[in-house]
Amino acid sequence: MTQTRTPWLDNYGKVPPHLDYHKGSMFDLVFETAKKYPAYVAYDFMGDATTYREFIEGVELVAKSLRAYGLKEGDKVTICMPNCPQALMMFYAVNLAGGISNMIHPLSSEKEIEFYLNDSESRFAITLDQFYSKFSAIRDNVDLPFLIIARIYDALPSRLKFGYALTQGRKIPKIPKDAPIVKWKEFINKGKTYNGNYKVKRVAADPAVVLYSGGTTGTTKGIMLSNLNFNALAAQIVATNPIFKPGDKMLAAMPIFHGFGLGVSIHSMLGNGGRCILVPRFTAESYAKLIIKCRPNFMAGVPTLYEALLRQNCMDGADLSCLKGVFSGGDSLSVELKKKFDKFLTDHNGKVLLREGYGTTECVTASCLTPLHLAKEGSIGQPFPDTYYTIVEPGTDNEVDYGVEGEICISGPTVMMGYVNHPEENEKTLRVHADGKTWVHTGDLGYMDSDGFIYFKQRIKRMIITSGYNVYPSQLENILDSHPLVQMSCIIGVPDPIKIQKVKAFIMLKPGVAPSEENKKVLLEHCRKNIAKYAMPYDIEFRESLPKTLVGKVAYRELEEEELAKVRG
Numbered sequence: 140m141t142q143t144r145t146p147w148l149d150n151y152g153k154v155p156p157h158l159d160y161h162k163g164s165m166f167d168l169v170f171e172t173a174k175k176y177p178a179y180v181a182y183d184f185m186g187d188a189t190t191y192r193e194f195i196e197g198v199e200l201v202a203k204s205l206r207a208y209g210l211k212e213g214d215k216v217t218i219c220m221p222n223c224p225q226a227l228m229m230f231y232a233v234n235l236a237g238g239i240s241n242m243i244h245p246l247s248s249e250k251e252i253e254f255y256l257n258d259s260e261s262r263f264a265i266t267l268d269q270f271y272s273k274f275s276a277i278r279d280n281v282d283l284p285f286l287i288i289a290r291i292y293d294a295l296p297s298r299l300k301f302g303y304a305l306t307q308g309r310k311i312p313k314i315p316k317d318a319p320i321v322k323w324k325e326f327i328n329k330g331k332t333y334n335g336n337y338k339v340k341r342v343a344a345d346p347a348v349v350l351y352s353g354g355t356t357g358t359t360k361g362i363m364l365s366n367l368n369f370n371a372l373a374a375q376i377v378a379t380n381p382i383f384k385p386g387d388k389m390l391a392a393m394p395i396f397h398g399f400g401l402g403v404s405i406h407s408m409l410g411n412g413g414r415c416i417l418v419p420r421f422t423a424e425s426y427a428k429l430i431i432k433c434r435p436n437f438m439a440g441v442p443t444l445y446e447a448l449l450r451q452n453c454m455d456g457a458d459l460s461c462l463k464g465v466f467s468g469g470d471s472l473s474v475e476l477k478k479k480f481d482k483f484l485t486d487h488n489g490k491v492l493l494r495e496g497y498g499t500t501e502c503v504t505a506s507c508l509t510p511l512h513l514a515k516e517g518s519i520g521q522p523f524p525d526t527y528y529t530i531v532e533p534g535t536d537n538e539v540d541y542g543v544e545g546e547i548c549i550s551g552p553t554v555m556m557g558y559v560n561h562p563e564e565n566e567k568t569l570r571v572h573a574d575g576k577t578w579v580h581t582g583d584l585g586y587m588d589s590d591g592f593i594y595f596k597q598r599i600k601r602m603i604i605t606s607g608y609n610v611y612p613s614q615l616e617n618i619l620d621s622h623p624l625v626q627m628s629c630i631i632g633v634p635d636p637i638k639i640q641k642v643k644a645f646i647m648l649k650p651g652v653a654p655s656e657e658n659k660k661v662l663l664e665h666c667r668k669n670i671a672k673y674a675m676p677y678d679i680e681f682r683e684s685l686p687k688t689l690v691g692k693v694a695y696r697e698l699e700e701e702e703l704a705k706v707r708g
Contacts, residue, residue, distance in 0.1 A: 154378055154379055154381070154510075154524065155378065155524060156524055156525070157524055157525055158371075158374045158375065158378055158524050158525060159374075160343065160367060160370055160371045160374055160552060161343065161366075161367075161370040161374075161410075162342065162343050163341070163342060163343065163366070163370075164234050164235070164341040164342070164343075164345070164347065164366045165231065165234045165347055165366050165369050165370060165406060165410070166198065166231045166232075166234040166235040166341075167341075167366075168370050168373065168410045169191075169194075169195070169198075169231060169406075169409045169410055170195060172191065172409065172410055172411065172412050173191035173192060173194065173195045175385075175412065176191055176385055176386075176412045177190065177191050177192040178190055178191075178192065179191050179385060179386055179412055179414070180386075180414045181193075181194040181409060181414065181415065182194065182224070182227065182391075182409075182414065182415040182416070182417050183388075183414065183415070183416045183417065183433070184223065184224050184294060184295075184417045184419075185294075185295055185296060185299055186296055186299070187295075187296040189224065191412075194227075194228070194409075197224070197228045198228050198231045198232045198235060199232075199235065199337070200228075200232075200327060200330045200331065201228045201229055201232035201327070201330065202232040202233075202235040202236040202330075202337045202338070203330035203331075203333040203337045204232075204326050204327055204329050204330030204333065205232055205233065205236045205238065205263070205330075205337070206236055206333060206335060206336070206337045207329045207330055207332075207333040207335075208263070208285055208321070208326070208329065209262075209284075209285075210233075210236050210237070210238050210262070210263065211237070211238075212237035212238070212339050213237065213238070213239065213346075214237075214238045214239070214261075214262045214263065215238065215239050215240075215241045215259045215260055215261040215262065215263075215349070216229070216233045216238050216239070216240055216241060216261060216262070216263040216264070216265070217241040217242075217243060217255060217256055217259060217261040217263070217264040217265070218230060218233075218240055218241065218242050218243070218264075218265055218395070218396070219243045219244070219245050219247070219252065219264060219265065219266040219270060219274075219396075220245060220265060220266060220267060220289070220395065220396075221245055221267070221394065221395070221419040221420060222391055222392070222394060222395050222400070222405075222417045222418055222419050223267075223289075223291060223294055223417060223419045224294045224417070225265070225289040225293075225294060225323060226265075226395050227395070227405070227415075227417070229265050230242075230395065230401075234341065234347055234366070235337070235338060235339070236337055236338075236339055237339025237341060238263075239346055239347060239348065239349060239363075240347065240348050240349070241255065241259040241261050241348075241349045241361070242348060242349065242350055242351075242395065242396040242401065243255045243351065243396055244394070244396050244671060244673075245266060245267065245270050245396075246671050246672040246673060247273075247671045248273075248667075248668060248669050248670050248671055249273045249276045249277050249668060249669075250277070250668070250669045251359075251669075251670075251671060252273055252274065252277060253277040253280050253281055254359070255351065255361075256277075256281040256283055257280075257281055257282075258361055258559065258560065259349055259361060259559070260282075261283065262283070262284055262285065263283075263284070263285045263286075263287065264283055264285070264286050264287065265286075265287040265288075265289060266286070266287075266288065266289070267288070267289055267290065267291060268288050268289070268290050268311055268314060269310075269311045271288055271312075271314050271318070271320070272312065274286055275318070278319070285321055286319065286320045286321065287320070287321045287322075287323060287326050288314065288320045288321070288322055288323065289323040290323065291303070291307075291419065292304065292308055293323055293324070341366060342366070343365065343366050343367035343370065344365055344366070344367060345365060345366055346363050346364070346365055346556055347364060347365055347366045347368075347369065348363075348364045348368075348369065348401075349361040349362065349363055349364070349559060350362050350364060350396070350397075350398050350401075350500050350503075351500075352499070352500035352501065352609065358611070358613070358614070359611070359614065360558040360559065360560075360561050360564060361558065361559035361560070362500050362501055362555050362557075362558060362559070363555060363556040363557055363558070363559050364503055364555055364556065365556055367552055368502075368503050368552070368553045368554070368555065368556075369401075369402060369406050369410075369503060370410065371525070371551075371552035371553050372402045372403070372406070372407060372503050372504065372505075372553050373402075373406055373407040373410035373411060374410075375523040375524055375525070375526070375553075376403060376407040376411075376505075377407065377411050378523075378524055379508055379510070379511075379523060379524070380437075380463070380464055380511065381511075382463045382464065382511070383411065383413070383436075383437075383463070383464075385411065385412025385413065386412060386413070386414060387408075387413050387414065387436040387437060387463065388413070388414045388415075388416055388433065388434070388435040388436050388437070389404050389408045389413055389414065389415055389416065389435060389436070389437040389438075389439070390404075390416050390418065390426075390429060390430065390433065390435040390437070390438045390439075391404035391405055391408070391415040391416055391417050391418060392404070392418035392421050392426055392429075392440065392444075393439055393440060393441075393469075393607075397469075397504075397607075398498070398500045398503045398504035399439065399441075399468055399469055399498075399504045399505070399607075400439075401504075402503045402504040402505075403439050403466070403468075403504055403505060404439050413437075416429065416433050416435060423444065423447030423448060423450070423451055424451055424453065426444065426447075426448070427448055427451040427453050427454050427457075428453055430448075430454075430457065430459070431453065431454070431457050434461040435461065435462070436461060436462060436463045436464070437462070437463060437464045437465075437466070438462065438464070438465050438466070439465075439466040439467075439468065440466075440467065440469075440607075441467070441468065441469040441470050441606060441607030442467055442469075442470050442471070442472045442473070442476055442607075442639060443470070443606045443607060443637060443638055443639055444607075445467060445472075445476065445480045445493065446476055446480075446636070446637065447637060448480075448483070449479060449480065449483055454483075454487070456487075457487050458487065458488050459484055459487040459488055459489040460488040460489065460490060462484070462489055462490070462491050463491060464491060464494065464511075465480075465484065465489075465491055465492075465493050465494065466493075466494050466495075466496055466505075466508070467493055467494070467495045467496070468495070468496045468497065468498065468504065468505055469604070469607035470604045470607055470639055471595060472493070472495045474516055474517055477493055477495065480493045481493055492514070494508060494509040494511070494514070494520070495508075495509050495518075495519050495520060496508040496509065496519060496520055497519035497520065497593065497595055499549070499579065499581050499583075500555075501549075501554070501555045501568065501579045501581070502526075502549055502551070502553040502554055502555065502579060503553045503555075505523075506522060506523055506526050506528075506549050506551060506553055507519055507520045507521060507522050507523065507526070507528065507593050508520040508521070508523065509521075515588070515590075515592050517594055518588075518592040518593060518594050519585075519593050519594065519595050520592065520593065521591050521592055521593065522549075522551070522591070522593070523551070523553075525551050525552055526549065526550070526551030526552070526553065527549070527550045527551060527576065528547065528548070528549055528587060528593055529548050529550075529572075529578070529587075530543065530544075530545040530546065530547060530548070530585065530586055530587050531545050531546050531548055531580075532545055532546070533545060533546045533584070533599060534546075536570060536572045536573065536578075539586075541586075541587055541588055541589045542586055542587075542588060542589075543586055544584055544585065544586045544596055545584065545585075545586065546580060546581065546582070546583065546584060546599065547581045547583045547584070547585045547593070547595070548570075548572075548578040548579060548580050548581065549578065549579045549581060550576040550577060550578045550579070554569070554577060554578075554579050555569075555579070557569060567580070568580055582598060582599045582600040583595060583596075583597075583598050583599065584596045584597050584598070584599055601613070601695070603630070603631070603632035603640050603642060604632075604639060604640060605632070605635075605638045605639065605640050605641055605642060605673060605674070606637075606638045606639070606673060608671075608673045608674070610630075610632075610642055610673070610674040612629075612630035612631065612695070615628075615630045615642070615644070615666075615670060615674065615676070616628045616629065616630050618665070618666065618669045618670060619644060619646060619662065619665070619666070622661075622662060622665050623649070624648055624649060624652050624658055624661065624662065625646055625647075625648065625649065625662070626647045626648060626649045626650070627646075627647045627685055627693065628644055628645065628646045628647070629644070629645045629646075629685055629693045629695050629698060630642060630643070630644055630645075630676070630695075631643055631645070631695050631698050631699045631702065632699070633677075633699075633702045633706070634702075634703060634706050641677045642674060642675065642676045642677060643676055643677060643678050643679075643680065643702065644662075644666075644676040644678070644679045644680070645679075645680050645681075645682050645685060645698055646662065646679055646680070646681055646682070647681075647682055647683065647684060647685050648681060654681035658681075659679050659681075662679055663675075663676070663679065685698075686698065
């Protein structure tokens with residue numbers, strides 16, 4: 140099995156092939172870090188700094204509140220939040236109190252939130268006041284005893300509260316006084332008077348977090364991840380970046396409900412004494428200004444973010460000598476964009492180059508990264524310590540030779556525990572090979588060269604990636620096909636210079652229904668109620684018929700080729 144070795148040590152002697160991993164929980168790792176660096180800053184939020192000592196005190200208070208409201212070991216808590224202090228405290232408090240965090244996108248549609256709550260059997264949920272209406276709309280369809288409502292306003296420095304109240308705060312609809320919710324302050328106050336046990340011993344192998352992905356089939360599934368999965372990632376990130384030092388700053392703009400944001404930008408920092416600059420909501424312009432103002436040492440983002448930074452006038456003359464690491468993931472990084480951004484870094488006093496990685500939510504996030512001083516054009520890097528890659532013939536466990544394209548498979552300490560409530564999918568995706576290791580069959584095609592560098596080629600599964608978010612066409616088609624106006628639909632990704640791909644819908648209306656702007660508006664409104672904002676079609680095109688394959692399926696590739704031809708002119 141020559142391909143399954145971990146080759147970092149061959150080319151970059153500072154990175155050991157094997158690491159020791161924390162035996163306890165995620166909170167335990169952060170707690171031990173806080174004991175080493177109590178006065179170091181754990182996170183910055185809107186200009187205010189919170190030390191590790193203060194952060195741990197906040198987490199313990201939230202854990203007391205959870206227990207006071209009846210959280211039991213193994214209970215699920217849905218966290219539907221952007222990157223803000225309440226989200227971080229809740230995440231680690233759930234872990235401390237023995238629960239499991241169920242992480243979801245706050246821009247999810249009402250129906251998606253309903254699915255996540257029911258699928259996870261969450262007893263608690265926390266979200267912001269601005270998203271309350273979504274939970275209210277589906278409350279009768281879920282068994283959710285406790286809905287905690289937080290406000291960005293409560294986490295702001297005093298100097299910013301007045302301005303926020305006059306601008307953003309005024310846009311948020313008032314929550315009815317009799318709404319069945321628990322306000323954040325009320326929730327916290329309950330913990331202040333709780334005297335019972337709030338610390339539940341959890342070990343590395345215990346389940347800790349549910350993240351959502353379409354897996355290899357495109358059907359949304361919860362992915363159960365353990366404490367070890369996250370703690371191993373935290374160790375691997377630092378091991379493959381020996382330039383990291385406690386106190387270094389990470390610009391944490393990737394969201395907490397995404398493996399990339401949660402695993403790399405937050406837990407890997409907090410587990411090693413780093414400083415997270417929390418970005419709850421950002422545009423390319425605001426992100427650029429944060430780089431200039433905060434001078435982070437590390438940045439992690441999707442290719443669309445780096446492409447957008449190239450076009451920000453405020454970056455003219457910016458000094459990027461503060462950067463020690465700039466990472467790209469979540470989507471394929473084109474060779475052209477890498478060259479452009481590397482030149483951009485050099486032109487702005489940067490001493491580093493953009494390093495591409497690769498991973499899947501089934502392994503938390505990244506499991507492969509371009510080494511610090513060694514890159515190959517078009518490669519996504521080499522596997523992390525203790526992480527093994529092999530390339531097999533699709534649909535089999537048969538390993539192919541170096542340079543031969545096949546399905547990418549991954550084995551290591553970050554491999555998921557499994558899909559929640561999908562045993563049949565676990566059998567397809569988690570397979571024990573002849574070497575006795577459990578491998579994730581990613582559904583992605585690529586190859587490995589003789590130096591152990593991995594090259595991603597394309598996805599076996601049908602998927603659109605827009606601004607770093609996975610969109611599964613079959614899910615959107617099911618939603619559109621459920622509308623009484625629609626006979627059949629087809630969703631495709633259209634090339635876009637900013638988002639890489641944007642979502643377009645082709646629809647064949649039912650007999651007797653005429654194409655019209657009014658019908659388009661009706662269908663777009665149907666989408667808005669059932670589809671997350673990032674997955675919304677930018678356009679609907681009506682067709683009298685949709686192209687078909689020989690076996691009668693919609694030939695979506697024909698539609699993709701049509702749109703590609705339009706883009707190319």
